[in-house]
Amino acid sequence: MNCIIIDDEPLALDLLTDYIEKIPFLKLERTFTNPIEGLGYLQENAVDLVFLDVELPYLSGIEFVKCLQSKPQIIFTTAYEKYAVTGYDLEITDYLVKPVVFERFMKASSKAYSLNKLNRKGTDRPVNTSEKEPQPDYIMVKTGYSTIKVNLSDILYIEGLKDYIKIHTPDKTILTLNSLKKIQEILPDNRFVRVHRSFIVALPKIDSIQRSRIVIGKTFVPVGENYKSSFKDVIGAINL
16 A cells, blocks of 8 residues: 655654554655645545644644545544544544554554455455445434434434334434344444444544543443443544
8 A cells, every 4th residue: 555644743754654664565655744735745646545643734634634535545643632533524544642652553554454455356446435336324213103214414322222222313312123233233333333232322423532431412421341442443542
């Protein structure tokens, strides 16, 4: 995978450059301290992966991603954990908190490599996201005598209650005969994550993470001990 680094900290650039040189499936093409120059490079060159700082001069990493017409895989590298949820809302590949340790860097790079191989399967070039068959942005659930459409963007979290589940939205709570396991199978895993034997949360709706609980509006959702490790992998290096 060919990659570039965009970071205005010389020490961070040197560290990431050293890490990339140690990984045989990564090839570093260029490094940039100015995100505008990096954006111009991407408009003229095909890049598989970008290691991108969030707090940059002229253009933040979040603004940078929003400017991309054709998006390569993005791995955020930042000293601030507060951008994790925003990053996953932008569908980045991973999120590394500085100072980045090599083991965590290797794990993120391997994840990107696996996704790249999956996209290339059956073709000589990466599959453009816009060419894929669009996934439904809603689910159909039965409640009472009706089957209703629930937009995925409306779901805050889902609560399991034995044979039933409660789908919580800002306006209402929907009770349906189902299980968390079955509903999890049909939800996109880049937007929803199981954090407890009784809870699934929508990643874009997370306001903050406080040790062993997630804050969504005025609601506190617990993070179960058996789910902490997988949740950390999804969110990034959060201190749970």
